[in-house]
Amino acid sequence: MNLQGLVQLADAGREKLNGRQQRVCVCAGASCMSSGAQGVMDATTKALKAAGLDPGVRTVPVGCMGACNQGPLLRVDADGAVYQKMDADKSAKVVERHLQNKAPVTDSLLFNVNGKAAAKAEDLPFYARQTKIVLSNCGLINPDEIEEYAARDGYMALHKALTSMQPEEVIGEIKMSGLRGRGGAGFPVGNKWETVYRHVADQKYAICNGDEGDPGAFMDRSVLEGDPHRILEGMAIAGYAVGASKGYLYVRGEYPLAIKRLETAIKQARKHGLLGDNILECGFKFDVEIRIGAGAFVCGEETALIHSIEGKRGTPRPRPPFPAESGLWGKPTLINNVESYANIAPILMNGAEWFSAIGTAKSAGTKVFALAGAINNTGLIEVPMGTSLREIIFDIGGGIPGGRKFKAAQTGGPSGGCIPEAHLDTRVDYESLNALGSIMGSGGLIIMDETSCMVKLARYFMEFCMDESCGKCIPCRVGTKEMHKLLSKICDGQGTEADLALLEELAPYCKESSLCGLGQSAPNPLMSTLRYFRDEYMAHIREKRCPAGECKLHGAATLAEVR
Amino acid sequence: MPTTLNRASQIKEAPATDPRMAKVLQAIKLYQRRPDALIQILHTAQGIFGYLPLNVLQFVARELRVPPAQVYGVATFYHFFSLKPKGEHQVVVCTGTACYVKGAQKILDAIAAGYGLKPGSTTPDGKLGLEQARCIGACGLAPAVVIDEEMQPKVDAAKVGAMVAGKTGVAS
Numbered sequence: 001m002n003l004q005g006l007v008q009l010a011d012a013g014r015e016k017l018n019g020r021q022q023r024v025c026v027c028a029g030a031s032c033m034s035s036g037a038q039g040v041m042d043a044t045t046k047a048l049k050a051a052g053l054d055p056g057v058r059t060v061p062v063g064c065m066g067a068c069n070q071g072p073l074l075r076v077d078a079d080g081a082v083y084q085k086m087d088a089d090k091s092a093k094v095v096e097r098h099l100q101n102k103a104p105v106t107d108s109l110l111f112n113v114n115g116k117a118a119a120k121a122e123d124l125p126f127y128a129r130q131t132k133i134v135l136s137n138c139g140l141i142n143p144d145e146i147e148e149y150a151a152r153d154g155y156m157a158l159h160k161a162l163t164s165m166q167p168e169e170v171i172g173e174i175k176m177s178g179l180r181g182r183g184g185a186g187f188p189v190g191n192k193w194e195t196v197y198r199h200v201a202d203q204k205y206a207i208c209n210g211d212e213g214d215p216g217a218f219m220d221r222s223v224l225e226g227d228p229h230r231i232l233e234g235m236a237i238a239g240y241a242v243g244a245s246k247g248y249l250y251v252r253g254e255y256p257l258a259i260k261r262l263e264t265a266i267k268q269a270r271k272h273g274l275l276g277d278n279i280l281e282c283g284f285k286f287d288v289e290i291r292i293g294a295g296a297f298v299c300g301e302e303t304a305l306i307h308s309i310e311g312k313r314g315t316p317r318p319r320p321p322f323p324a325e326s327g328l329w330g331k332p333t334l335i336n337n338v339e340s341y342a343n344i345a346p347i348l349m350n351g352a353e354w355f356s357a358i359g360t361a362k363s364a365g366t367k368v369f370a371l372a373g374a375i376n377n378t379g380l381i382e383v384p385m386g387t388s389l390r391e392i393i394f395d396i397g398g399g400i401p402g403g404r405k406f407k408a409a410q411t412g413g414p415s416g417g418c419i420p421e422a423h424l425d426t427r428v429d430y431e432s433l434n435a436l437g438s439i440m441g442s443g444g445l446i447i448m449d450e451t452s453c454m455v456k457l458a459r460y461f462m463e464f465c466m467d468e469s470c471g472k473c474i475p476c477r478v479g480t481k482e483m484h485k486l487l488s489k490i491c492d493g494q495g496t497e498a499d500l501a502l503l504e505e506l507a508p509y510c511k512e513s514s515l516c517g518l519g520q521s522a523p524n525p526l527m528s529t530l531r532y533f534r535d536e537y538m539a540h541i542r543e544k545r546c547p548a549g550e551c552k553l554h555g556a557a558t559l560a561e562v563r
Numbered sequence: 564m565p566t567t568l569n570r571a572s573q574i575k576e577a578p579a580t581d582p583r584m585a586k587v588l589q590a591i592k593l594y595q596r597r598p599d600a601l602i603q604i605l606h607t608a609q610g611i612f613g614y615l616p617l618n619v620l621q622f623v624a625r626e627l628r629v630p631p632a633q634v635y636g637v638a639t640f641y642h643f644f645s646l647k648p649k650g651e652h653q654v655v656v657c658t659g660t661a662c663y664v665k666g667a668q669k670i671l672d673a674i675a676a677g678y679g680l681k682p683g684s685t686t687p688d689g690k691l692g693l694e695q696a697r698c699i700g701a702c703g704l705a706p707a708v709v710i711d712e713e714m715q716p717k718v719d720a721a722k723v724g725a726m727v728a729g730k731t732g733v734a735s
Contacts, residue, residue: 030701312633373665378661
């Protein structure tokens with residue numbers, strides 16, 4: 001395929017997106033699918049036929065629309081109305097009232113609480129306060145149709161790179177944009193690309209890390225499910241820039257829908273000459289293979305992930321050498337996260353300056369967050385870097401349900417920390433979150449209210465790290481186990497102040513001497529809860545009381561028996 | 564890592580004449596006997612057998628020309644792979660952070676108590692197996708339970724026992 005072919009493909013897509021046929025879009029993200037989206041789709045199609053609207057209006061499955069706990073979601077594209085909690089009957093009602101009689105079904109409009117519904121979903125604070133770059137196609141296009149991706153300027157950035165830019169120029173553009181790795185650590189993406197580019201080798205690899213292991217995170221899943229071609233395009237551009245001809249997409253085994261959509265997308269891209277031996281007739285060769293993970297959190301670490309792709313146990317190894325120098329099968333290897341790759345095509349299309357103008361000086365662009373836990377609007381959101389936590393939680397997230405009080409926001413999963421109310425006005429970027437003892441992480445944002453015990457939460461994450469420790473290095477293997485034991489003692493009401501002192505002694509050892517990021521960050525949830533919620537630890541130890549009322553503590557008698 | 568190093572005696576084997584072995588071989592050939600495809604082949608084998616019997620692991624090792632120790636090492640490293648048969652019906656309770664905050668432990672306890680099961684075990688008659696998952700990525704629907712590969716959103720701990728019984732037909 002050449003430029004003309006790509007333009008034709010885009011035209012066909014535009015006809016589908018904005019053509020004569022009106023679209024009724026049903027969210028086909030994993031959350032909505034498991035709440036019955038397929039039934040909604042079938043019922044809508046049937047109702048359209050029965051109403052005689054059939055050829056003029058059609059039902060289209062699209063990617064995640066964001067408001068996951070209100071699913072299944074349905075959008076009438078012509079006037080932007082989004083309906084929540086659809087089922088067969090309700091969708092038939094939408095067809096009858098909205099599409100036939102042009103009167104919105106107010107009761108079912110998204111976030112219709114206390115009669116405050118918006119006829120146009122984009123007027124809701126949930127959508128109006130977001131800036132979508134990574135998710136710009138998610139929920140809009142049918143992920144299984146390459147034409148619709150092409151209609152949204154899909155593969156144009158790849159064409160631009162191949163026909164009018166040298167690899168150095170592509171790298172220069174990414175460096176200038178200020179894009180930092182979205183997997184959590186925030187290393188500048190352009191610098192990583194440059195290092196791989198500089199290493200001369202007969203074969204190089206580009207890997208996409210889709211092993212989204214953080215519990216409470218589902219950003220990558222939604223992007224892979226809702227806009228798979230965006231990732232393929234980003235990987236192909238990266239391959240061109242660093243000189244790699246082979247890519248691996250490592251996806252969690254827990255995400256069967258994402259794997260299915262990626263397989264379809266790869267087939268389509270190969271068929272249209274957008275992957276393969278002669279991409280866009282420019283003589284550039286690049287192909288992608290999917291590797292399905294098998295359930296190991298540590299495989300999110302880059303050297304462990306490489307071992308897993310090689311078919312081995314996913315244990316990390318010491319760095320240096322970094323994968324950029326010696327990675328997959330000892331060859332220079334680029335590893336980026338799904339969200340990082342999703343930013344590449346928009347940066348090339350709109351320019352580095354456009355991107356760096358969004359967000360803050362040191363953290364450019366946007367960040368996708370998965371909101372979950374004790375919050376009204378759980379789901380997927382994208383905001384500019386530098387947005388305050390308060391805005392994310394209360395304006396976009398709609399606050400805490402049940403009239404309860406906000407207690408803490410947890411970022412970064414088992415490697416991150418808890419941020420208390422006093423710091424709610426912190427602007428979210430890499431540096432500010434580090435200063436608070438947490439990390440940006442991949443984007444899981446779990447909200448806790450006053451009924452959550454912070455000691456128990458620390459124990460929960462420590463248990464996670466203990467189970468997921470690969471066992472290769474002692475500080476992590478033994479350290480997490482010992483810390484978990486001490487935290488359990490405190491949760492049970494049998495902890496002493498000496499135990500607490502021991503915890504505080506162990507945590508830095510584990511942090512400083514573990515081999516990889518898993519052990520180095522495993523004490524973070526413990527240390528950040530100790531920093532902000534020390535009084536809860538003391539209440540468990542001194543008063544044998546759990547302030548949140550969550551832990552079942554043994555009384556003093558039990559304590560005496562233990563002694 | 565919860566490994567099963569000393570349980571070789573408990574592992575049930577598939578007979579060598581089992582026609583399912585041919586399917587495993589087909590997958591091995593599809594990947595051109597590349598040793599790096601080991602994990603992908605084990606995925607296929609577990610899909611066929613429901614778990615990974617010891618002689619299937621030996622078979623894969625022989626066909627890929629990889630030491631059996633390496634195949635066993637990989638099969639026991641990853642949570643996804645099971646060396647024991649799973650239940651005829653399988654219940655997976657998500658214990659990711661969002662589900663944890665919304666009471667996943669109570670759900671797990673309720674099912675465990677109702678069926679006398681520990682997470683990772685199966686009823687003596689092999690009818691029902693219980694597992695916990697790290698995170699299934701359905702955080703918007705927390706707390707979530709997967710019954711026979713069908714996701715159940717916003718599960719209530721008080722009603723989960725009846726729900727499992729209703730969906731699987733296995734009485735608690």
